[in-house]
Every structure is written in C-alpha cells, then in structure tokens.
Amino acid sequence: MERLKSSPLLLNTFLVFTIALIAMVINQIFNLQVLGFKPMENSYLYYVMALSLAPVFLCYPATKSSPQARVPWYDIILFAGTIGINIFLGINGSMIVSMGWEYIAPPIPTVMSVLLWILVLEAARRVTDISMFIICLVFSFVPIFAEYLPGILKGVSFDFLTTARLHSMGMSSILGIPLYTVFTLLVGFMLFGVILQSTGGGTFFLDVAQALLGHKRGGAAKMGVLGSGFFGMLSGSTVSNVLAIGSMTIPAMKRTGFTPMYAAAIESCASAGGPIMPPVMGAAAFIMASFLSVSYAEVALAAFIPACLYYLGLFVQIDGYAARNHLQGLAKADLPPLWETLKAGWFYLFVIAVLCYFLLALRVEAWAPFYASAALIILSMLRKKTRLSLQDFKKITIASGHVIMQLTAILSAAGLLIGGLTLSGVALSFSRELVFLAGDNTFLILVVGAITSFILGLGMTTSACYIFLAIVMAPALVKLGIDPMAAHLFILYWGALSDLTPPTALCVAAASGIAGSKFMPTANLAMGLGAVKYIIPFFFVYSPALITHAPWYQVLYHTFFAVIGITVLSSAIEGYLMGVGVLKNWFFRVLLFAGGGLIAFPRMDATLAGAVISVAAIMVDRLTTNRRIAAGP
Numbered sequence: 001m002e003r004l005k006s007s008p009l010l011l012n013t014f015l016v017f018t019i020a021l022i023a024m025v026i027n028q029i030f031n032l033q034v035l036g037f038k039p040m041e042n043s044y045l046y047y048v049m050a051l052s053l054a055p056v057f058l059c060y061p062a063t064k065s066s067p068q069a070r071v072p073w074y075d076i077i078l079f080a081g082t083i084g085i086n087i088f089l090g091i092n093g094s095m096i097v098s099m100g101w102e103y104i105a106p107p108i109p110t111v112m113s114v115l116l117w118i119l120v121l122e123a124a125r126r127v128t129d130i131s132m133f134i135i136c137l138v139f140s141f142v143p144i145f146a147e148y149l150p151g152i153l154k155g156v157s158f159d160f161l162t163t164a165r166l167h168s169m170g171m172s173s174i175l176g177i178p179l180y181t182v183f184t185l186l187v188g189f190m191l192f193g194v195i196l197q198s199t200g201g202g203t204f205f206l207d208v209a210q211a212l213l214g215h216k217r218g219g220a221a222k223m224g225v226l227g228s229g230f231f232g233m234l235s236g237s238t239v240s241n242v243l244a245i246g247s248m249t250i251p252a253m254k255r256t257g258f259t260p261m262y263a264a265a266i267e268s269c270a271s272a273g274g275p276i277m278p279p280v281m282g283a284a285a286f287i288m289a290s291f292l293s294v295s296y297a298e299v300a301l302a303a304f305i306p307a308c309l310y311y312l313g314l315f316v317q318i319d320g321y322a323a324r325n326h327l328q329g330l331a332k333a334d335l336p337p338l339w340e341t342l343k344a345g346w347f348y349l350f351v352i353a354v355l356c357y358f359l360l361a362l363r364v365e366a367w368a369p370f371y372a373s374a375a376l377i378i379l380s381m382l383r384k385k386t387r388l389s390l391q392d393f394k395k396i397t398i399a400s401g402h403v404i405m406q407l408t409a410i411l412s413a414a415g416l417l418i419g420g421l422t423l424s425g426v427a428l429s430f431s432r433e434l435v436f437l438a439g440d441n442t443f444l445i446l447v448v449g450a451i452t453s454f455i456l457g458l459g460m461t462t463s464a465c466y467i468f469l470a471i472v473m474a475p476a477l478v479k480l481g482i483d484p485m486a487a488h489l490f491i492l493y494w495g496a497l498s499d500l501t502p503p504t505a506l507c508v509a510a511a512s513g514i515a516g517s518k519f520m521p522t523a524n525l526a527m528g529l530g531a532v533k534y535i536i537p538f539f540f541v542y543s544p545a546l547i548t549h550a551p552w553y554q555v556l557y558h559t560f561f562a563v564i565g566i567t568v569l570s571s572a573i574e575g576y577l578m579g580v581g582v583l584k585n586w587f588f589r590v591l592l593f594a595g596g597g598l599i600a601f602p603r604m605d606a607t608l609a610g611a612v613i614s615v616a617a618i619m620v621d622r623l624t625t626n627r628r629i630a631a632g633p
Contacts, residue, residue: 003059003071004398010071014055015394018401021051025187029366043093045175048183050086052401052408053123054079059405060126082119085112089169102170103162110161113168117416120174124413127406132413132464139468140167140416146424155424166423173419177290178283178411178467185286185296187404188369192355193280194399195373196234196348198392199380202244204345205230210330211338218322219329220256221263224249225270225314232274233307234352238282238499241271242510250515257327264515265526268507269314272499272530275462276492277307279356280369283407284466284495288488289365291470296365302485302547305559306493306536309546312563313532313570320576347379407463414464421471431475442480446541449473450494465495483544493537500526500533531573532566535597543602558602565600565607568614569593583621591617 004011027034028044039047057078058071066072071079089112095101101109117140125133143163146155158166167173196202209226213219228245232238246267253263275282278300285303289296321327342349354375358368380386388396421427452473469491477487499507501523508523515522540546545558571577572592575584583589591613598610 003061007070010058011398014059014401015397017051017055018397018404021048021401021404022187022191022397024048024051025183026370029184029188029370039090040093040097041180042096042169042171042175043090045179045183046086046090046093049179049408049412050083050090052405053086053119053412054082055401055405056123056126056409057082059402062126078119078122081115082123085116085119088112089116096169102165105165105169109169110165113164114161116168116174117164120409120412120416123409127409132410136413136416136464139420140173142420142426143424146426149426153426153430155426155429157424163423167416167419170419170423172422174412174415176415176418178287178414178418178463179408181287181290182283182404182407182411185289185366186283186407188366188373189280189286190403190407191396191400192369192373192376193234193240194396194403195376196231196351197240197244198396198399199376199386199388200345201234201348201376202227202231203248204341204348206245206248207336207341207345208338210335211341213329214335215329215332217329218256218258218318218327220249220252221258221266221318221322222315224253224263224267225311225318228267228270229273229277229311232271233277234280234355238271238274238507239510241274242267242507242514246271246511246514250511252330254515256330257325258321259517260515261512261517261522261525262321264508264511264517264522265529266314266318267514268500268505268511268522268526269530269533270311271511272496272507272533273307273310273314275496275499276303276310276533278304279352279359282496283411283463284492286365287463287467288470288492291474292484292488294485295363297360297363299485300359302549303489305546305548305555305562306489306540309536309539309562309566310530310533313566314529316567316570316578317529317574319578320571320574323578324574324576324582344383347376347382350379351376410464411467414467417464417468418471421468427471428475430472431479440480442482442541445476445480446490446538449477449491450537462492462496462498465498466492469495477541482541483547483549485547485549486541486544489547490537490541493533497530497533500530528573532570535569536566539600539602545602561602561607562600565596565598565610567596568599568610569596572596577618580618580622585621585624588617588621588624592621 004014024047026032027037031038057075062075089096089109092109105113121133121137121140124136142155143158143166144160145157147157149155206223206227209223209230213222213226216222224245227249228241231245232241250263250267253266254260258266275284281300281303285299286296289299351372355368355372358364358371377388380388449469452469470488473491474487477490478484499505505523505526508526509519512519512522539562543558544550545554546562548555568577572583572589575589576582583592595610595614595617598606598613601607601610
C-alpha cells in the first residue's frame with residue numbers, strides 16, 4: 001500500500017473504486033434496484049471483481065524491487081485488463097448461463113477466461129506469497145491431468161480451454177462459494193470492523209478489560225486477553241487485533257514484570273482467538289455456513305463454548321505464570337473506573353446488541369453489519385471525542401477497500417482450488433478412499449485431518465486452508481458419523497493454528513515486533529500457551545454437546561466437565577494449580593495433563609479415570625515436595 005501514499009491520483013482512484021464497490025454491494029444485498037440495476041448473480045460477482053480485484057495491480061507491485069513511487073506500464077495494463085474482462089463477462093452473464101459457455105463458448109469469451117484465470121493467480125501472488133500462488137496454480141490444473149493421477153486421486157480430465165472456461169465462467173470455481181460469500185455476507189462485517197476500530201472501539205474494550213482485571217494478579221496480561229477477545233469477536237481479524245490492542249497491552253505487560261517474549265506470546269494467543277469467537281468470526285466461518293447450508297447464527301452458536309474454553313485455558317496459564325513469578329497487577333489509581341468507562345462507551349454495547357439482534361433473532365446475516373455500522377456512526381457523532389470527520393470517513397473507506405481487495409484476491413484464487421478438485425471429481429475420490437483406508441477408526445482419520453490441516457495452514461491463509469479441507473476432508477469425517485458442524489469446526493480450528501505456528505505465525509510476527517522479542521522463541525512459547533486450541537477440537541468432535549448439538553442438560557453436563565478438564569490441563573502446562581501451588585515435578589505434571597484431558601473427554605469412564613489420575617498426581621507431587629523441604633538443602 002506504499003503506492004497509495006505516494007500518489008494522490010492513485011489514492012483518489014482507489015477511493016472511487018471502493019465507494020462504487022460498497023454502493024454496488026448495498027444495492028444488491030438490500031435489493032434497492034437503483035436506476036433499475038439488479039444484475040443476476042454471476043454478473044454481480046464479475047462487476048464486484050472489476051472493482052475489487054483490479055486495484056490489486058495498482059497497489060501491490062509485482063516484486064519487491066518494482067517501483068514503489070510510481071505504477072509501471074504493465075501494472076496499468078493488468079489493471080485495465082481486469083476491469084475490461086470482468087465487465088465483458090458481467091454484461092454477458094445471461095448468455096453464459098443460457099448458452100452454457102462454460103463448456104462451449106465463442107473465441108473471445110474463451111480467451112478472456114484464460115486471461116482471468118491468470119489474473120486471479122497473479123493477484124493472489126501479490127497479496128499473499130509464492131506458496132499460496134503455487135498451491136492454487138497446481139490445483140487449478142488438476143482437471144487437465146486428473147485421469148493420470150494415482151488411484152486415490154484419479155478423476156475426470158478436460159482440455160485446457162474447457163478447464164479455463166469452467167474456472168472463469170462456471171459457478172464452482174472463481175465465482176464459487178468463497179467469492180459469493182464475501183460479496184453477499186462478509187463485506188458488511190469488514191466495514192463494521194473498520195468503523196469499530198476507527199471510532200475507538202478497541203480503546204473502549206481495552207479500558208473495560210483494565211477496569212475489570214487490571215488490578216488482579218498478572219492483570220496486565222489478563223486485561224490483554226479480555227480486551228483482545230472483546231475486540232476480536234467483533235472484528236474477526238487477528239493481525240489487526242495484535243496491532244490495535246497489542247500496541248497498548250504489550251508495553252503494560254512489560255512494565256509489570258512480564259518478559260517481552262511472554263507478553264508477545266500472550267497477545268498473539270489472545271488475538272488468534274478472534275476468528276473462533278462469535279458473534280463475528282473470520283471469513284472461514286461465513287464460508288462454513290454456506291458449505292453447510294445453515295444460517296450463520298447456527299455456526300456462531302456452535303462455536304461459542306469451544307471459544308470460551310480456549311480463552312479459559314489462556315487465563316489459567318496467565319494466572320499460573322503470574323503466581324509462580326510473583327507478578328502483581330496494575331495500581332488501581334492507574335486504571336479507568338468501570339462505571340465511567342461503561343457510561344462513556346455505552347453505545348458500543350448498544351451496537352453489539354443491535355448486531356446480535358439482527359444475527360440471532362431476525363437471522364438476516366447480510367443486513368446485520370450494515371445496520372450495526374449505521375448505528376455506530378450515528379451514535380459516535382453524539383460525542384466530540386468519537387465524532388468522525390470527512391477525513392475519518394475517507395480513511396475508513398480506504399481501509400475497508402484494502403481489506404476487501406486482499407480477501408477478493410485470496411478467495412478468488414481459493415475458488416480455483418475448489419474448482420480444480422470438484423470439477424475433476426478428485427475431491428470425491430480422495431474423501432471416499434480416505435474413509436476406506438481409515439475403516440471405522442474415527443480417531444485415526446481425525447489425526448490425519450489434523451495433520452493435513454496443520455501442514456496446509458502453514459502455507460495458506462486460514463480461509464483458503466479451510467476451503468480446501470471442507471472439500472476433501474470434511475465429507476470423509478461426516479461419512480464416519482461425525483456431526484457435520486463438528487467436522488467443519490475441527491478443520492477450521494486446525495487450519496487456524498497457522499496464526500501461532502512457525503514458520504508463518506503472523507500473529508507472533510506482529511506481536512514480537514511490538515515487544516522487541518525474537519520471533520522463533522516467541523512462536524514456540526505461543527504454541528505452548530495456545531496448546532488448548534490444539535486439543536479442544538477433539539473434545540467437541542466426540543461430544544457434539546460442546547457445540548450445543550444435544551439436549552440442554554447434556555450441554556451443561558459436558559461443558560461443566562470440560563471446564564474442569566481444561567483448567568487442570570492448562571495448570572499442568574503452566575506448572576501451577578490454584579489451591580495447590582507450584583507443580584515442580586515434570587513427571588506428575590505430565591500425569592496431570594493426561595488427567596485433565598480425560599476429565600474433559602465426554603465419557604463417564606474417561607472422566608472418572610482422569611479425576612483419579614489428577615488427584616493422585618497432585619497428592620504425590622505434594623508429598624515429594626514436602627519431603628524435599630523437610631530434608632533441607
């Protein structure tokens with residue numbers, strides 16, 4: 001985005017494109033039909049791609065060595081070509097559908113299909129990195145050589161031009177579920193997140209967290225987790241959460257005795273919870289709702305208990321670390337008063353209520369963020385401190401356009417990945433053979449799914465990783481009798497671990513930069529602090545009650561033991577158990593870890609066994625510790 005800063009003309013061009021894009025989305029979602037304009041679905045997607053994909057070539061240079069202060073001629077050609085191709089295909093949207101152009105088309109739309117395929121891949125390369133480009137490129141070519149693949153992956157092949165037409169004019173590839181979800185559901189939530197941050201929402205939630213927890217043991221870290229959780233659940237972002245909240249919490253943690261590495265790791269884990277915490281989760285959650293053909297409210301409700309368990313694990317580990325290192329909270333005189341904070345920012349809470357009402361009560365997911373955004377803008381104007389100027393609106397528009405542009409490039413390329421696997425039938429073959437190889441061993445296929453999700457997550461964005469696995473892995477899990485929602489949440493959790501896991505670990509990279517800590521040691525520590533995130537998916541797969549897919553009494557029963565189990569498990573990781581003290585023996589900590597996992601496991605025999613193991617480990621640890629103390633040095 002350095003180019004935008006260096007050129008007023010480019011900045012204004014980007015501004016105009018973003019305004020036109022938001023206007024078109026609002027017209028389509030609310031069915032306004034301004035001047036009679038209401039394009040059919042495929043034409044609409046082509047038009048919004050013309051407005052959101054084309055600016056990628058102006059804003060992102062081809063290479064790091066490319067000019068930053070000016071736009072070279074070839075980027076202008078790519079910009080204009082993207083606009084022209086998408087507008088042409090949009091105008092001919094009805095012909096594409098009625099005449100079956102994705103299979104047989106005149107020469108001009110066929111050539112444009114090839115060019116759009118190339119442009120989407122190049123846009124994704126510029127926005128992400130070479131690994132994402134290579135993965136999408138390879139899988140987009142699968143329909144060409146599918147018949148030559150080994151038995152487990154063998155599929156139907158098409159010639160090059162037919163493949164290009166299917167990718168660019170069919171509704172299962174570039175114009176598939178990911179892009180459709182962005183421009184029918186997700187754009188409003190992106191806009192809401194930017195407005196929330198611009199009106200001071202991040203500061204408000206951090207102040208609330210400070211008032212509630214700042215004075216507690218390890219309060220600076222606890223308020224960071226709570227503040228990041230509050231902001232993340234409304235923005236659905238991770239790196240921006242680190243930058244917005246971490247810039248305030250990391251210095252506070254360091255002032256109260258936390259090491260720079262621990263402060264960065266805590267903030268990384270807290271921010272990484274954003275995409276799994278309702279009501280607003282990441283892009284993958286909206287795509288999940290489309291895959292499952294359910295309302296987004298159902299996805300959000302299912303994700304709530306597991307997300308709370310994740311944050312519970314973080315709080316327990318922070319408390320244990322603070323206790324072991326005798327870290328105190330912040331002075332009450334330095335903390336904002338809770339009532340004054342709530343009184344000053346009451347409208348943020350009102351906006352959350354508006355958002356939840358439209359999401360959960362009226363179940364109009366596409367409308368909800370626009371009404372919430374409108375309410376937030378109107379109410380923010382009532383206070384001088386949060387009042388938005390014309391310049392603020394300009395910044396909001398540019399920031400929104402930037403987020404939408406990035407996601408369009410990523411998810412249109414992810415659409416190529418979906419198209420390559422589904423058009424050739426490879427996804428179905430892979431899923432069928434995976435079930436055959438696993439037999440009836442649910443645990444084995446879960447481990448395979450976890451490892452696959454984890455590896456792909458290292459080289460792909462969370463959304464792209466989820467999309468790939470929703471095609472090839474989720475059907476296999478469902479065929480083994482796993483609840484469909486649990487199966488999709490399982491791969492979402494494991495794919496999202498890339499935020500904490502090296503070599504990518506984007507949250508850690510941002511947080512370690514603020515804290516001044518080394519990246520790899522911080523990433524390794526973040527993996528330990530976020531260990532619960534690796535374990536929880538197994539719990540809700542075996543116990544759909546944790547995603548509310550059970551009678552209410554089973555939900556309460558399983559949640560109760562999950563809370564106890566996560567508390568014990570997290571205490572074992574940190575080496576401190578509340579009411580017991582420091583756990584010094586590593587062997588008994590391992591036993592306690594296993595005991596906590598068994599307590600949370602949704603079977604009575606496992607829960608009882610876990611309780612016995614945990615109590616025995618605690619008693620023996622205390623006994624050996626007391627003997628060492630009695631024996632003296």
